[in-house]
Amino acid sequence: MIRAHAVADVREAEAALMAELPPGTLMQRAAAGLAAVCAQVLKGGLPERGGGTYGARVVLLVGAGDNGGDALWAGARLARRGARVDAILTRHDRAHPEGLAALRAAGGSVVSDPASPLGPEARRALSRADIVIDGILGIGGQAGLRADAAELAEVAAAEAGLVVAVDLPSGVDPDTGEAPGAHVHADITVTFGTHKIALLVDPAAEAAGHVEFVDIGLEPYLPEPVVEALEPGDVTMMLPYPDRQADKYRRGVLGVLAGSERYPGAAVLAAGGAIHGGAGMVRYAGPGAVADGVLAHWPEIVTGPGVEAVGRVQAWAVGSGLGDGRGADVAAALAAGVPVLADADALAYLPSRLDVPALLTPHAGELARMLGVERADVEARRWHHAREAASRWNATILLKGSTTLVVTPDGEARVNPTGSPALATAGSGDVLAGFAGALLATGLSPLDAGSVAAYIHGMAGQAAASRAGAPSASMVLDALPTVVAAMCS
Numbered sequence: 001m002i003r004a005h006a007v008a009d010v011r012e013a014e015a016a017l018m019a020e021l022p023p024g025t026l027m028q029r030a031a032a033g034l035a036a037v038c039a040q041v042l043k044g045g046l047p048e049r050g051g052g053t054y055g056a057r058v059v060l061l062v063g064a065g066d067n068g069g070d071a072l073w074a075g076a077r078l079a080r081r082g083a084r085v086d087a088i089l090t091r092h093d094r095a096h097p098e099g100l101a102a103l104r105a106a107g108g109s110v111v112s113d114p115a116s117p118l119g120p121e122a123r124r125a126l127s128r129a130d131i132v133i134d135g136i137l138g139i140g141g142q143a144g145l146r147a148d149a150a151e152l153a154e155v156a157a158a159e160a161g162l163v164v165a166v167d168l169p170s171g172v173d174p175d176t177g178e179a180p181g182a183h184v185h186a187d188i189t190v191t192f193g194t195h196k197i198a199l200l201v202d203p204a205a206e207a208a209g210h211v212e213f214v215d216i217g218l219e220p221y222l223p224e225p226v227v228e229a230l231e232p233g234d235v236t237m238m239l240p241y242p243d244r245q246a247d248k249y250r251r252g253v254l255g256v257l258a259g260s261e262r263y264p265g266a267a268v269l270a271a272g273g274a275i276h277g278g279a280g281m282v283r284y285a286g287p288g289a290v291a292d293g294v295l296a297h298w299p300e301i302v303t304g305p306g307v308e309a310v311g312r313v314q315a316w317a318v319g320s321g322l323g324d325g326r327g328a329d330v331a332a333a334l335a336a337g338v339p340v341l342a343d344a345d346a347l348a349y350l351p352s353r354l355d356v357p358a359l360l361t362p363h364a365g366e367l368a369r370m371l372g373v374e375r376a377d378v379e380a381r382r383w384h385h386a387r388e389a390a391s392r393w394n395a396t397i398l399l400k401g402s403t404t405l406v407v408t409p410d411g412e413a414r415v416n417p418t419g420s421p422a423l424a425t426a427g428s429g430d431v432l433a434g435f436a437g438a439l440l441a442t443g444l445s446p447l448d449a450g451s452v453a454a455y456i457h458g459m460a461g462q463a464a465a466s467r468a469g470a471p472s473a474s475m476v477l478d479a480l481p482t483v484v485a486a487m488c489s
């Protein structure tokens, strides 16, 4: 499990660990890890020059805090290995003194001038840089860079080579993943001790690029994480396996209430997702013509005209392509007293609070409608709104999009690390709903069902995209069994 913590937790753990170590030890660990990642990147070879640190041009963007200190110490290490290292200081009077002395002693120089960081020498250095190390600010700053730092970030993005952020891309909000003002857009972020929430939650996560983790020994001092992201081994452990005594009922039966005469395909896609999710049986509730379409694709499904008619289930997946005027059907599924996944149209028929274990799967537009806010606001503050909805409806919210968030009413949260923009295709959410519903029916909690389903659906999207570039939802569905098999082997 990848674990992310809030700044307050990091500060507390840091204080406890520092009390046991000689001063400066943590910064040295951080700087060593940062320099090692930069050396590795340089060794991989940048297109316009050979590989290796010797002779590479490195520019440090140095703020007045410890984030800048990390950059200076890492710069000193790279200079000792033969890199040409130039530092641009946002505040000449407040750059980390020991770090600055170390950089100078290793042969590095300062190319900014005290009145303005971006003089001609600094601009020249940036235009020639192979790597820019962004140490403007980390967990100690206010989101949204101030004007001089914002200009630095802009020029670095426009003119320089690869941008490696120290701990966080400067200017994003560490604890929410919001990026309300100017901030750095990094190619790589090297983070220390634990992931910060912003490294997992968009839009900040996108600004972080690829994240490298450096262990500085904080782990034993950290509390439970605020956000987690599953790793492959976690998914393998959580996926249901039939045991020797299994029968179709004990494995769990899922009821699917999806599709309509207007959207018959949604029923086929949701039912297909359900088939691959490991339930012992899938029962489909819907009008005859739609049910016939489902049966034509999935003869193993049992159908019935409505919720009561299909018989007992261990969970319901309701809503994908259901269309208007289906409030009574949704209410019947909610009244069954079993866990419910509610997607798409069903989200409009929810009671004010749910009294069964529930997994709601809105995209940003649907969550905006539920909460009565603008879609753009949900996209800018995904973490905030997902938590707000989880608490308001007493339900686990799976907020779909570029990074899918799963948040429980108790505040547990996971971010999905897999996926591809190719999943943004009509019907792929229906596949996810069926698959996650089946996991609910097998007995997984809404948090586990939602996060495991998002993980596997994301991998299926990647697999389908690698074959077809722009795959359809049916292709994502077809990729599910291979992904599940690979995760189970």
Ligand SMILES: NC(=O)C1=CN([C@@H]2O[C@H](COP(=O)(O)OP(=O)(O)OC[C@H]3O[C@@H](n4cnc5c(N)ncnc54)[C@H](OP(=O)(O)O)[C@@H]3O)[C@@H](O)[C@H]2O)[C@@H](O)CC1
Binding pocket: 010, 011, 014, 026, 027, 030, 063, 064, 065, 066, 067, 068, 069, 070, 136, 137, 138, 139, 140, 141, 142, 143, 144, 145, 146, 149, 166, 167, 168, 171, 192, 193, 216
């Ligand atoms: N915790 C750990 O375990 C370890 C932490 N370590 C490292 O320490 C980092 C935290 O260092 P930190 O606390 O010194 O704060 P930091 O991120 O450098 O920011 C403060 C500076 O930002 C400035 N500033 C603020 N807002 C701004 C804005 N909007 N726009 C522009 N500037 C702004 C602010 O300026 P001021 O407001 O004071 O003028 C001040 O100069 C952490 O991220 C990690 O890298 C590692 O070394 C080892 C282990």
Ligand SMILES: Nc1ncnc2c1ncn2[C@@H]1O[C@H](COP(=O)(O)OP(=O)(O)O)[C@@H](O)[C@H]1O
Binding pocket: 344, 363, 399, 400, 401, 402, 403, 404, 419, 420, 421, 422, 423, 424, 425, 426, 427, 428, 429, 430, 431, 432, 457
């Ligand atoms: N930019 C993106 N990057 C990765 N995944 C995305 C992106 N946009 C959407 N997705 C995923 O694609 C799926 C789309 O679901 P949804 O919006 O419900 O579509 P539909 O209703 O057409 O089935 C979700 O799993 C969502 O997380």
Ligand SMILES: [K+]
Binding pocket: 067, 134, 135, 136, 137, 138, 165, 166, 167, 168, 169, 170
């Ligand atoms: K930074």
